[in-house]
Amino acid sequence: SYVLTQPPSVSVAPGQTARITCGGNNIGSKSVHWYQQKPGQAPVLVVYDDSDRPSGIPERFSGSNSGNTATLTISRVEAGDEADYYCQVWDSSSDPVVFGGGTKLTVL
Amino acid sequence: EVQLVESGGGLVQPGGSLRLSCAASGFTVSSNYMSWVRQAPGKGLEWVSVIYSGGSTYYADSVKGRFTISRDNSKNTLYLQMNSLRAEDTAVYYCARFARGEYYFDYWGQGTLVTVSS
Numbered sequence: 001s002y003v004l005t006q007p008p009s010v011s012v013a014p015g016q017t018a019r020i021t022c023g024g025n026n027i028g029s030k031s032v033h034w035y036q037q038k039p040g041q042a043p044v045l046v047v048y049d050d051s052d053r054p055s056g057i058p059e060r061f062s063g064s065n066s067g068n069t070a071t072l073t074i075s076r077v078e079a080g081d082e083a084d085y086y087c088q089v090w091d092s093s094s095d096p097v098v099f100g101g102g103t104k105l106t107v108l
Numbered sequence: 109e110v111q112l113v114e115s116g117g118g119l120v121q122p123g124g125s126l127r128l129s130c131a132a133s134g135f136t137v138s139s140n141y142m143s144w145v146r147q148a149p150g151k152g153l154e155w156v157s158v159i160y161s162g163g164s165t166y167y168a169d170s171v172k173g174r175f176t177i178s179r180d181n182s183k184n185t186l187y188l189q190m191n192s193l194r195a196e197d198t199a200v201y202y203c204a205r206f207a208r209g210e211y212y213f214d215y216w217g218q219g220t221l222v223t224v225s226s
Contacts, residue, residue: 033212035153042202042216043153054214086153090211095168097143097155097211 002091004100011106018074020103022087025068030089032070034063037102038083046085047072074105082107110134110215112203117220124193124224130186130203130217138181141206143213144188146199146222156201157188171197193224 005023012018022032032050035043045054047063050070060075074081087100116128128144144156157167157177165177176189186203200219207214 031211035213037153042218043213044216045212045214048207048210048212048214084152088153088212095155096158096166097145099145099153099155102152 001094002089002098004087004089004098006085006087006100006103008101009104009106011108012074012077013108014077014079016077018077018081018105020072020074020085020087020105022070022072022100023068024070024089027068027070027089028066030065030091032063032065033088034061034072035086035088036081036083037086043086077105077107079107081105110205112205112215112217114201114203114217114220117201117222119223119225120193121226122194122224125189125191126193126222128188128190128201128203128220128222130188132184132186132205135205136181137179137184137186140208142177142179142186143204143206144175144177144186145202145204145213145216146197147202147219148196148199151199154199158206159186190222193222195224198222198224 034047036046037043050065051063062073084102086102111133113131143158159177174192178187202219203217204213205215
C-alpha cells in the first residue's frame with residue numbers, strides 16, 4: 001500500500017515560516033491535501049489539490065508538490081496555528097484514502 | 109449549511125458490536141462519497157471505510173470482514189456496523205464527506221468515541 005511519511009514535529013517562532021513535508025513515492029503525480037487538527041477538534045481542510053485553499057483559510061497557508069515530496073508552508077506563523085497537520089492522497093491501487101502520520105507544529 | 113452529526117459510540121466489551129450513525133443535513137449522502145475515519149487516543153488519522161455514490165464499498169484491511177458501511181437515503185444517514193470489536197478499535201470515529209467529484213474531505217463530523225474494554 002502507498003505510504004506517506006511526515007516528520008513527527010516541527011517547531012517555529014512566531015512570525016517565521018513553517019514548512020511541513022510529506023514524502024511518498026512519486027507523490028508529485030498525485031494530488032495532495034492537507035488538514036489541520038487542533039486538540040479535541042475534528043480535522044479541517046487547509047489545502048487541497050496540492051496548492052488550493054478552501055474559502056476562509058488564510059493566504060498564509062500554501063502548498064507545493066513535486067517529485068517525492070509535498071510541502072505545506074505556513075508563512076508568518078501565529079500562535080493559533082499550533083496544531084497537528086496531516087497530508088492525504090487518494091490511491092486507486094490500494095487503500096483509496098491514505099493519510100500521513102501527522103506533524104505536530106509547535107509555535108515557540 | 110452542511111452538518112454531520114455522529115452518534116452511537118460508547119463502551120463495549122471485546123467481541124461485542126456497535127453501530128455508529130452519522131446524520132447529514134444540508135446535502136444528500138447518496139450524492140457524495142462518504143467515509144469513516146478513526147483516531148486512536150494520541151495517534152494519527154486512520155481511514156476505515158468508504159461508500160461511493162453508486163453504492164460500492166471499500167474497507168481498510170484492519171477492519172475488513174468485521175465492519176460494514178451503509179447508508180439510508182430516506183434518513184440521509186450514514187452508518188458503520190462494527191462487529192467482533194477489539195481493544196485496538198478504540199478510537200474517536202469521524203464521518204467525513206468527500207467534496208463532490210473530488211478526493212479530499214471538505215466536511216467532518218465532531219466524532220464519537222468508541223472504547224473497547226472489559
